[in-house]
Amino acid sequence: MKELDIGEVARRSGLPTSTLRYYEEKGLISSIGRRGLIRVFGADVLQRLSLIALGQSAQLSLDEISTMLDAEGQPDIDRQLLNEKADELDRTIERLSAVRDELRRVACCPAARHMDCSTFQTLLKAAGKGGSGKRTGKGDLRRRA
Secondary structure, eight states: OOEEEHHHHHHHHTOOHHHHHHHHHTTSSOOOEEETTEEEEETTHHHHHHHHHHHHHTTOOHHHHHTTBOTTSOBOOOHHHHHHHHHHHHHHHHHHHHHHHHHHHHHTOOSSSGGGOHHHHHHHHHHHTTOOOEEEETTEEEOOO
């Protein structure tokens, strides 16, 4: 098995050595020894780091990722967790889409001043009541739970 020192792993992965040490501390990766004071890893650490990066791009926390890596660094995917994350992303997309739509409506307001715009006034009232300003129909704004 080819050995890589921490500097080489950092160079190949694009991660700072401090992140690699943190991942090791959290148990996400493990060194196979030391060359003097320098940590040494097996070449398979690069694949494990790729799995970690993939998990992070899917909005998984490091703790969630750690539960999906077996002792050999192979994926042991929690399908239920992935479905829950996908549902969470759907809710976030819905919320952000509503915010985007409201920003566009306010930006296109024909009133000379936004304080004279009825759509903007409705948004202000909804925001003042803790609402997100989600539009559910023509002129109908309601608070989201």
